[in-house]
Amino acid sequence: MTTETPVRPVGAPTRVRRRRRPVPDWVLGAAGAVTLLVVWDLAVRTGAVSEDSLPYPAAMLARAGNLLVDREFLTQTGHTLWAWFASLALAGAVAVPLGLLMGYFATLYRPASTVVHAARSIPSTAFLPVAILMFGLGFQMKLALAIYAIFWPILLNAMYGVRDAEPQMLTAGRSMGWNRYRLLTRIVLPSAAPAIATGIRVASSIALIVVLSTELLGATTGIGTVITTYQQAQRPDFVYAGILLTGLLGVVVYYAFTFAERALLPWANAQRGGAR
Amino acid sequence: MTATIGGEKSMTSAVLEVAGLGKSYRSRAGDVPAVRSITFDVRPGEFVSVVGPSGCGKTTLMMCIAGLLPLTTGAVTFRGTPLDRPRDGVAVVFQDYSRSLFPWLTVAKNVALPLKDRKVPREQVRSRVAHALEMVGLGHAADLHPWQLSGGMQQRVAIARGLVVEPEVLIMDEPFASVDAQTRTSLEDLLLRIWAETGTTVLFVTHDIDEAVYLSDRVVVLSQGPSVVVADIAIGLERPRDQVATKQTALFGELRGEVYGLVMASEKRTSLAGHTDQG
Amino acid sequence: MTATIGGEKSMTSAVLEVAGLGKSYRSRAGDVPAVRSITFDVRPGEFVSVVGPSGCGKTTLMMCIAGLLPLTTGAVTFRGTPLDRPRDGVAVVFQDYSRSLFPWLTVAKNVALPLKDRKVPREQVRSRVAHALEMVGLGHAADLHPWQLSGGMQQRVAIARGLVVEPEVLIMDEPFASVDAQTRTSLEDLLLRIWAETGTTVLFVTHDIDEAVYLSDRVVVLSQGPSVVVADIAIGLERPRDQVATKQTALFGELRGEVYGLVMASEKRTSLAGHTDQG
Amino acid sequence: MRRVLRPLQWVWLLVVVLLVWELLTRTVTRSLFVPPVSEILRTFGDSWFAATPSTLFLSEEFRTNVLPSIGRIAAGYAIASVAGICGGILLGVWRPAGAFFNPLIRLGMSVPVTALLPLAIVVFGITNSMNVFLIALGCLWPILINAYDGARGIDGTMTLTARSMQLSRRRYFLNVLLPGASPAIVAGMRVSVGTAMVLMVVSELYAATSGLGYYLTQQQRLFRFPQLWSAILLIALIGILANAAFAALERSALRWHHAARGESR
Amino acid sequence: DGGTDTASGPATIKVTSFGCEIWNTWAEAKGVFAKHDLKVELVKSTGGSAAVAAVLSGAADLGYVNGFSAINAYNTGFPIEIVAGANTNALPPAKPAQGVFVGTNSPLKTAKDLAGKTIAVNELNGLNQIVTSTWLKQNGVDVSGVRFVALPFSDQVPALLSGKVDAAQLGYSLLGDNNGKVRSLADPFATAGTVYIATYVASKAFVAKGDTASRFHDAMVETMAALGEPANTDESFALLSACNKVPADVLKAQPQNALSPSVDLTALNAMADQMVEQKILPKKPDLDAFVPGFARS
Ligand SMILES: Nc1ncnc2c1ncn2[C@@H]1O[C@H](COP(=O)(O)OP(=O)(O)OP(=O)(O)O)[C@@H](O)[C@H]1O
Ligand SMILES: Nc1ncnc2c1ncn2[C@@H]1O[C@H](COP(=O)(O)OP(=O)(O)OP(=O)(O)O)[C@@H](O)[C@H]1O
Ligand SMILES: O=C([O-])O
Ligand SMILES: [Mg+2]
């Protein structure tokens, strides 16, 4: 290391320098997307896949445009997002403080991790049949399954985040005469924050996928139901337009979280995260 | 050149007295002694270095002196009162800057931390932080985060955090071990300048014998662990010191050789024999 | 004491010739020159150190010489042939042992790695690895993993890995910067011993002027980056050298002062002025 | 005494939770949908096990529904692992390819695999391949992304070291890239164990004639709640076993990683 | 929740729905519900067991449930009653509304050809599987060798056309525009006697409380009678078309199931017998308490 050469954040990719000026990433990415569409088009055109099951990409894109200005579709998107947001908020509000407690108090950590690992081993979908019977096909059922699916990752990340707090920092805090409460709020919480954020980011993707899956498998509102409706109407162009838009929604959510994390927790990149 | 073997006790005007300090760690296998019995004292405004073989208990000793670890035997007194928990007049700077600064706080906020619970008026906090940063030459970096700084700059922030409470005693545990040789040279001179300016007492742990001799009024040499004091050597080099001129003097060479010999002798195995720590 | 400013070219028996080496990095803002024009050569069996201000391009220079980076201008020749890619007779030891050893391989396997694609018979691989480990005093640690070793031991493994290919030139980029002062002293002496035993040519980058003077036959001083050679200083200290005796000689002090002066002068800003990197 | 108490430290809360469940379902809230634990356990024994040594004490139900599910998970997971590891490392070290596929991968991960059930049925029919495909597709993304990050995160000094040693491509892949990326890869594979379980169930809810998901649906249609819960319990046990096996594998295979990071466990 | 007779205004009840049931559309548009002092709120549900759950959990007052699921739930011990019948199978001489479909060019011709084949149904052990199994048995086919596969109705024809299943049992109305690509081997419902394809169930508590349940039954009787009038056919299909967006003439061309608002206990018992025979029920339950007096025919 050099005297005053800035420290490279841990984990930042070290780029291999090349002689030629590289093609920008976004150009390559766009080329990738276009290539997929072309291959897809050819697959349908040559009859490799029947048009009844897979539409032409052009048709799908056109339908995606229609859906984006379709009031019904937007309303259902609202339902999906509301269930997603509510599950995230509720699970986060309970799992984060609980995880902090369980990580901070060694006596709680052991018995609680057994319960958590047992509970998280049950895929939330296994509860779908029971959940439908217990909560019906509406909002509650979606919420229950999504919360079940994301509660554990958030909890575990909060637990691990607390336990990964740097002992040297705690010593530094103690040298300034801080008590347990101050150590918790001033050191443990901020050092766990990146891990918690990772947990919530991961959970946000899981929640969206679970909500959409319950909609596809039975729930009565949301984007998923629009897709099943078009499925029943034998309109694969709309079906795949819907799938494309849900995928894009997921991408948007992912980047929104990544962006928020960078803005709110700028040190997370410099520090080793607690992601698992 | 005066060397008092065993570190005999002298004046009563000591700011810090370490008397028969012993420390064992508890482990499954039983108690493991890290420090056997250490006695020495530090007079106000003195710059004292502690050197000794690797693993001999220097860090343990510093933690005990700072009130961060309970002693097994003996006592540490700070201006006459026992030091059994962290005290206001004592500040600590740790070796690993990347682990002792808080990455979520700016440089200025890191430095302001020790003032937080002391009811210092906000305006005064600001000026003291600014002054501490000025002293270490980081006035311009107040609003950056630690991870935006180089290693040397981060260690200077840690020093500023130690200075901001205007401590009577500044304890530094191998503060320059993780920075490169050139940066270390600058930090050494910076530290000497600040020490001269503030009149703070400094207790300094290092592996580097040149560094210990160059900086100190006295060098305390510890034995292989569980450690005792092997020698307490007064460093009669003139001040202000200079990286080239001081190190070219014959006295420097002699003192350096003496400490080197004591450390090597107290080290039963050389570090080349190598110990492994598995798992 | 002989100092030839500008590093003038001498005998043709050089094992390594660096002629007008220049290197610019491409970046978004345009080309950034790191090394302007460097000329020097290294004779067989010589121990040459390169020192210079931080960021002046020492690492860049070493990478170019090792054939790991393409040059922008100039040429490097190794025994008369251009060195434009890694060659068999040249081995490199990097500064950060924790990053250049593979933690998933045992010590022996780490050391054996460079022999792997060279069609060396298995029996010979085993004996050469054993010999290399013996040389660095780690014969007993063959089956341990790097993370079971202390820092100094890890760096010795890296040196053994450099030696196992029996290189004509061993390039070392600040190999001892990450180990503590005491371990460094031992490693320096170990390196000198091996160098004397094997007759390998060593090209050694360091920040530590004492180290450069203590180890070398010649010290090449670079200017602030984009760098040129400021001075090429012959180190006339007697061999074998000794950590205490050699460093107590007047010549050592003079040479040390001279190199120190050159480095400081070539450094436009002191390292305390500090630059920051945001984002 | 210590030896008895140590495991207790870990499990007492789980036992308390189950007891509370038992008490609540027996007294306060006799839910139609949630039977007492004791009843679930009794049904669990009856449903999955039999007194026939010739079938390894597994019931007919176990052999027709559980074994196929486990087979599908294993196959899907194996395919995802091989494709994800190779693909991820390739994309990680070959920057243009990484950039080329990046948007597609982001989109792919965000599409709920459930939505592709109809397409899978059309392509693969009502076959094991259909379930395996969906499981493999769902598990692919975490492994691929992690292998990609792992390969890109390999220390520059290691890469340079390898280059200076003139390692062959094959050796570079096997001795540097693969082990270097393995902590990240294993993290991805671990996440995928959960995903595989989720998709095993989902892909068997429709268009299957055997499997645990199929069994769950059947029991739901017939309002057989003890059976339904005993299937959920079995799925949980499979999940716990898979996770435990993984943790053990990780502990031995990645010992260097944890030790190098100075972790105690 | 729901089913409360407020002093002013009609009782609001929540009724589960699959989508657009022609009688709901008609009763709403023609004010039949209002006439019986009811305000109906439709709650979507996709399956029989879910509708039963909705009724039991109070998410709905009336569940639209196929007859077999209803019997099954009753047999499980759930406190439910059938308050109205809905559609029953179209028996000869009416045009068959259901079929066991194969591709137009399929070599399969008769029930016998289905031995050992794969047949798609919408749910396992559901109505369609039970009826199809009974039909296969009647034709001497060993049902244990037939593979039934649950597929959503929408996926059945694509699966059939791409050869992933050999046959699919569904209603003509669910074929979409694939009428020309498939042919029916037979209507398995034609020989099944009267089968309650759907019924409305309510919790015992709901039936016991006031007369809302019986008023709903009456509204169904009146509505279904009106729908039976040939004079109303055009109008009813126009209304349905507005709901499900399928052109009215397409709807009209599709064979329809019969409507039976009152429950024939004999037919219900015959259904239970089939379930016992197919080992879905261990033994036949006593169905007497299952249908309150006002709902019987
Ligand atoms: N990959 C790179 N891309 C762009 N610039 C670079 C790159 N590597 C180094 N540089 C720049 O080139 C100059 C020389 O860097 P180099 O690492 O060679 O210096 P150095 O003398 O080894 O420094 P130190 O003493 O700190 O090790 C520096 O200004 C550095 O910022
Ligand atoms: N928390 C602990 N529990 C048990 N033993 C410990 C603990 N901390 C340190 N030790 C042991 O106590 C002895 C002294 O350790 P200490 O870190 O104080 O030495 P040191 O002189 O600071 O070493 P170094 O020069 O490597 O910094 C060592 O043998 C060490 O293994
Ligand atoms: O096991 C999981 O819940 O991911
Ligand atoms: Mg220490």
Ligand SMILES: [Mg+2]
């Ligand atoms: Mg360098």
